[in-house]
Amino acid sequence: MTTSKARRERGFTMVELIIVLVVVGILSAIAFNRFFSRTGFDAAGFAAQVKATLRFGQRLAIAQNRPIYVYLDATSVALCYAATCSSTNRVKDPGGGNSFNGTGQCSTDRSWACVAPPANVTLVLSPASAAHNHFYFDAAGKPQLNTGAEFSSLNLLVRAGDDQQPIRVQWETGYVY
Known part of the structure; x- marks a missing residue:
């Protein structure tokens, strides 16, 4: 039981990392144009x-x-x-x-x-x-x-x-x- 508890507390799963990267990518694509537009x-x-x-x-x-x-x-x-x-x-x-x-x-x-x-x-x-x-x-x-x-x-x-x-x-x- 100690081994499975330690395994869960080690970090993020690959799915969580991919979801975070996708969300950050979408936000940066939207915000980039608004942030760097001079008009x-x-x-x-x-x-x-x-x-x-x-x-x-x-x-x-x-x-x-x-x-x-x-x-x-x-x-x-x-x-x-x-x-x-x-x-x-x-x-x-x-x-x-x-x-x-x-x-x-x-x-x-x-x-x-x-x-x-x-x-x-x-x-x-x-x-x-x-x-x-x-x-x-x-x-x-x-x-x-x-x-x-x-x-x-x-x-x-x-x-x-x-x-x-x-x-x-x-x-x-x-x-x-």
Whole structure:
């Protein structure tokens, strides 16, 4: 009896080891893709950049008591001092360099307050004609269309695969969230 008791306490059986290995294999196959996928991080990071750029534009409009124009498209979000955004009236990036990725509106000017999404991230305006792809913050920080009209709210959506990060600009206060 002592021999059979000692035999049972020595370790795991081969069946138990195989079951554990199969379970660990299944869990790692499922968790590996979620753990090492960059799409969620890229979407969240770009959404944070867009929010920071919009907030900077609003604060700059209030601080300098002048309108700051925001240009939006699928390839970038940019800030300018005038309705016609040229190289002479671009808002300088407060950090000294933008997220230039070689395409879109940001061009090659790295000092411009312009952010571009990573390769696997897209920026969608909702509705597509919202703000006619640009608007401005007036000296009070309130968003306006170029015609001077107010809009109810501007909805942006940052997409990367299945991950979506919504961004809104409220019309009355210019609050970006």
